[in-house]
Amino acid sequence: MESEELKKQLEIRDNQIKTLKNEIIQKNEQLDKVNTLIGNLEKKLATVNELETQLKTKNTLLKTLQDSITLKDNQLETIKDSLKLKDDQIKILETSLSTKDGKISTLEKTIRLKEDQIKSMTASSVDESILDEKDKEIENLRKEIDILNDELTKADEDLERLEIENEKLQESRITSTESKIPDFTNLSITKSEIIEEMQKILQGALHNVTIAVPKIDDLQNLYLYEVRSSVNMKISCEINPGIEDHAELLDEYESLDNISIRHFEGVDRYIINRDGEELLMAVIGKNENNHLVFKTRDPAHIRLLNSLTMESWLRSRKL
Secondary structure (H helix, E strand, O other): OHHHHHHHHHHHHHHHHHHHHHHHHHHHHHHHHHHHHHHHHHHHHHHHHHHHHHHHHHHHHHHHHHHHHHHHHHHHHHHHHHHHHHHHHHHHHHHHHHHHHHHHHHHHHHHHHHHHHHHHHHHOOOOHHHHHHHHHHHHHHHHHHHHHHHHHHHHHHHHHHHHHHHHHHHHHHHHHHHOOOOOOOOOOOOHHHHHHHHHHHHHOOOOEEEEEEEEHHHHHHHOHHHOOOOOEEEEEEEOOOOOHHHHHHHHHHHOOOOEEEEEOOOOOEEEEEEOOOEEEEEEEOOOOOOEEEEEEOOHHHHHHHHHHHHHHHHOOEOO
């Protein structure tokens, strides 16, 4: 009896094991389906990320093109103003030439009249002193004509010079319109505009920032205290400890754990590299407001210019 009972229990256990195995097989099949769904979702997510990256690239390109168009518009406005000024100068010179021509014509008529009077007076046996006086008047009038002729010649030369400059401006306008490469030679971009743009870039920093400015007091308008404490900042600039303001600013910045600041004597540039994702560089020109400035988010641009970005930091020294 006990043997039969054990057999029944074994059969029951075997049936339970078979049922569990079937359930395991079903669960494995369900798990495979779930893994397949996860794989598909990951592929779709990768596609979405790729599309987002492409969209960011397109937006950056669009912003660059918009900036270029704005720059071209500013250049065209400047050229239009120059052309208008030149046209006004030409009109003034033309009016002056017309006035001088009128004076010369009047003087020539006066001389002819005087000569006729002298002939008439000579025929009437007029006194010699009167003739001498008239001769002197004629001589003075001739001198005035010579002076006016000299002024007329100079005015012609000025007019010719202005016409040449006008032609050059027209050619420059055509060249500027055709070329997509901005000419920064005489473009006015002020120091305050550069600092303002650097401050905007700095506020978006998440991890690391490299900064270079001519002097330590140029950092005040970057509002470094407002930057996240998790952002590490490497700063190079000219620092003169003998100047009280420089010494105070140096103490303030060194008191912040996330700022490393060094002395650098190259006072010819403004640089900010944010997280290796955004770069602004400005080179100081010979005139006060003439800076060569460019900004980019293109990884290839940033990678190529990284050595120049790091030069200020590597050549600087800690005080």
